[in-house]
Amino acid sequence: MTETFSTSSPDETAAIAANFAERLTPGDVVVLRGELGSGKTVFVRGAAGALGFRGRVTSPTFAIGNVYSGDSAEIAHLDLYRLAEIDVADEAVLDDFLTPERIAFVEWPHDELANAERLRAVVALEHAGEDQRAIEINWIGERA
Ligand SMILES: Nc1ncnc2c1ncn2[C@@H]1O[C@H](COP(=O)(O)OP(=O)(O)OP(=O)(O)O)[C@@H](O)[C@H]1O
Numbered sequence: 157m158t159e160t161f162s163t164s165s166p167d168e169t170a171a172i173a174a175n176f177a178e179r180l181t182p183g184d185v186v187v188l189r190g191e192l193g194s195g196k197t198v199f200v201r202g203a204a205g206a207l208g209f210r211g212r213v214t215s216p217t218f219a220i221g222n223v224y225s226g227d228s229a230e231i232a233h234l235d236l237y238r239l240a241e242i243d244v245a246d247e248a249v250l251d252d253f254l255t256p257e258r259i260a261f262v263e264w265p266h267d268e269l270a271n272a273e274r275l276r277a278v279v280a281l282e283h284a285g286e287d288q289r290a291i292e293i294n295w296i297g298e299r300a
């Protein structure tokens with residue numbers, strides 16, 4: 157199932173993310189695609205807030221990922237932007253973060269991660285002029 161939205165502000169993108177996140181369950185992996193500044197981290201911020209995290213969501217810069225506490229599950233937030241591809245060593249790191257108890261968000265601009273285990277949705281964000289963003293959410297599998 158595909159859902160499309162267009163937003164005109166970061167708050168609007170975060171609100172769509174919040175609504176989206178209410179349909180996630182522990183173990184779900186969400187991949188976020190889109191160019192630099194397209195709003196991937198803003199989307200994760202909205203989603204993490206809806207899942208009960210009250211702290212600050214920032215792009216993991218030095219570490220590959222952060223873990224936040226939510227109401228009913230931990231939230232993993234990974235940013236793989238600088239990886240051109242995922243090798244075996246990265247897979248091990250991914251496995252450590254993407255546990256079945258967590259809800260995971262992975263910022264990753266490339267295609268290949270689409271076969272991640274437990275992939276639940278792919279969110280694609282695109283610049284559409286100034287503060288406009290086009291958002292496409294592709295739900296994977298039956299439960300959408
Ligand atoms: N409609 C919008 N939705 C989301 N962000 C917007 C929107 N309009 C403007 N912005 C701005 O665009 C920027 C999005 O930054 P963000 O860090 O979320 O992008 P990103 O895709 O995570 O980038 P990176 O690839 O560097 O991680 C923010 O500065 C935000 O304020």
Ligand SMILES: [Mg+2]
Pocket residue numbers: 196197198215235263
């Ligand atoms: Mg980001």
